[in-house]
Amino acid sequence: MRDEKTINSYSGFLNIKALLIVSIETLNLHFNEYFPLNAKERDELDVCFTQRSIKRRQFILQQGEVCKYFTFVISGCLRMYAIDKNGKEHNIQFIAENDWAMDLSSFYSEKASQLSIEAVEPTTFLQIKHDDVLHLYTDYHKFDHNFRVIIEQKYIESQNRVLQNISSSAEERYEYFLKQYPNLANRLPLAQIASYLGITPEFLSAIRKSIVTKG
Amino acid sequence: MRDEKTINSYSGFLNIKALLIVSIETLNLHFNEYFPLNAKERDELDVCFTQRSIKRRQFILQQGEVCKYFTFVISGCLRMYAIDKNGKEHNIQFIAENDWAMDLSSFYSEKASQLSIEAVEPTTFLQIKHDDVLHLYTDYHKFDHNFRVIIEQKYIESQNRVLQNISSSAEERYEYFLKQYPNLANRLPLAQIASYLGITPEFLSAIRKSIVTKG
DNA sequence: GGTATTTCTTAAGATATCTTATGTGTTCGT
DNA sequence: ACGAACACATAAGATATCTTAAGAAATACC
Numbered sequence: 027m028r029d030e031k032t033i034n035s036y037s038g039f040l041n042i043k044a045l046l047i048v049s050i051e052t053l054n055l056h057f058n059e060y061f062p063l064n065a066k067e068r069d070e071l072d073v074c075f076t077q078r079s080i081k082r083r084q085f086i087l088q089q090g091e092v093c094k095y096f097t098f099v100i101s102g103c104l105r106m107y108a109i110d111k112n113g114k115e116h117n118i119q120f121i122a123e124n125d126w127a128m129d130l131s132s133f134y135s136e137k138a139s140q141l142s143i144e145a146v147e148p149t150t151f152l153q154i155k156h157d158d159v160l161h162l163y164t165d166y167h168k169f170d171h172n173f174r175v176i177i178e179q180k181y182i183e184s185q186n187r188v189l190q191n192i193s194s195s196a197e198e199r200y201e202y203f204l205k206q207y208p209n210l211a212n213r214l215p216l217a218q219i220a221s222y223l224g225i226t227p228e229f230l231s232a233i234r235k236s237i238v239t240k241g
Numbered sequence: 242m243r244d245e246k247t248i249n250s251y252s253g254f255l256n257i258k259a260l261l262i263v264s265i266e267t268l269n270l271h272f273n274e275y276f277p278l279n280a281k282e283r284d285e286l287d288v289c290f291t292q293r294s295i296k297r298r299q300f301i302l303q304q305g306e307v308c309k310y311f312t313f314v315i316s317g318c319l320r321m322y323a324i325d326k327n328g329k330e331h332n333i334q335f336i337a338e339n340d341w342a343m344d345l346s347s348f349y350s351e352k353a354s355q356l357s358i359e360a361v362e363p364t365t366f367l368q369i370k371h372d373d374v375l376h377l378y379t380d381y382h383k384f385d386h387n388f389r390v391i392i393e394q395k396y397i398e399s400q401n402r403v404l405q406n407i408s409s410s411a412e413e414r415y416e417y418f419l420k421q422y423p424n425l426a427n428r429l430p431l432a433q434i435a436s437y438l439g440i441t442p443e444f445l446s447a448i449r450k451s452i453v454t455k456g
Numbered sequence: 457g458g459t460a461t462t463t464c465t466t467a468a469g470a471t472a473t474c475t476t477a478t479g480t481g482t483t484c485g486t
Numbered sequence: 487a488c489g490a491a492c493a494c495a496t497a498a499g500a501t502a503t504c505t506t507a508a509g510a511a512a513t514a515c516c
Contacts, residue, residue, distance in 0.1 A: 226503075229502085229503055
């Protein structure tokens with residue numbers, strides 16, 4: 027009996043440990059798409075990153091707090107949003123598997139963030155603390171390099187989105203969103219997508235109807 | 242006589258040379274805002290960067306060409322824009338003194354750019370070629386670091402612009418633009434600002450009138 | 457399993473923004 | 487100095503998008 031119980035809890039521990047290893051390996055593979063890490067750099071991932079899971083509607087950052095972590099999503103989906111002077115929320119970004127979530131501005135300035143980051147699905151992620159990020163930047167050229175490339179890609183994406191916003195109708199923006207994030211489209215409530223596109227849920231509902239009618 | 246002429250042309254040469262030195266020093270000061278360069282890194286600027294000047298309406302990149310340079314503006318102003326399927330131009334960005342202009346996507350992929358970059362004022366700038374950029378990245382941690390920070394700031398700006406676009410009226414966006422780029426507002430034709438805001442020139446004209454009337 | 461809550465749809469009237477057209481003052485090229 | 491191109495303003499009617507309100511469908515909670 028006693029043995030059994032010991033084995034059970036031990037194997038439970040093993041599972042958690044195993045999941046963490048899988049997550050770190052996911053992150054390692056992510057970096058492999060840029061400049062692959064060597065053994066020592068790979069070991070830093072184990073040291074610096076911690077795994078957490080949260081439920082839908084829980085936050086990893088709330089407006090007014092300082093953003094203290096870089097977050098790498100393993101599974102699930104987050105949304106980053108701002109609240110305007112009328113109390114309305116506006117989705118700036120969705121962050122799903124293999125993507126990074128953080129408010130860079132708050133992270134580096136260490137001042138209160140204007141943004142919130144909330145789970146729209148149960149989400150598992152890895153986090154690295156502010157000081158560890160700086161440590162990796164300082165001691166490893168490769169982390170500086172890889173993060174440069176990652177941010178460059180996010181910058182390109184953001185610029186494309188600006189272009190969409192200033193040049194396209196709501197319907198065109200929606201269709202662009204469907205093409206760019208085909209899997210997110212199914213997973214997210216209509217109201218969240220509407221907020222991302224900068225339109226009302228009612229209007230997105232009308233757009234969907236008009237697309238179905240046409241096609 | 243002969244002496245005089247020699248002196249004149251020599252001093253003309255000196256002026257050009259002097260201007261280049263001033264420009265490189267401007268760039269060096271720009272990097273000083275991040276991680277200051279040491280002597281060797283500073284020397285690389287002289288080797289890698291070339292100065293050019295263009296008139297209003299001339300291009301440093303045209304849609305269909307590959308973006309082969311990073312461009313650092315010393316004086317004047319550029320606009321980066323895309324052309325939509327109806328042939329309309331949409332300003333993605335203005336690039337004035339101490340700012341960088343490039344289509345990162347085309348630059349790294351070495352594929353044809355969708356974007357054009359044109360001078361809206363007579364403009365003087367420094368350029369560094371693709372291979373030299375990669376050389377600086379590879380051989381100097383500090384250039385990787387500095388460009389990471391520069392791109393991060395541009396990414397933050399771009400995200401703020403996305404937020405503005407999805408959350409604010411045209412009038413609010415215009416007022417935000419005035420606050421953020423007070424000097425550009427005077428220098429740029431109304432139509433260029435309207436294109437940047439994603440509205441028609443007629444409507445921006447109406448907005449200006451309504452602001453004057455109110456205030 | 458049933459009720460509360462969230463999500464989505466629909467539609468009418470209001471508002472923001474665009475389109476088209478026209479006039480006028482300004483700048484540019486020769 | 488002249489005409490051509492540009493820049494800006496104005497206004498009327500058209501279109502895109504929002505607001506409000508209500509009901510139906512789906513999902514979460516006890």
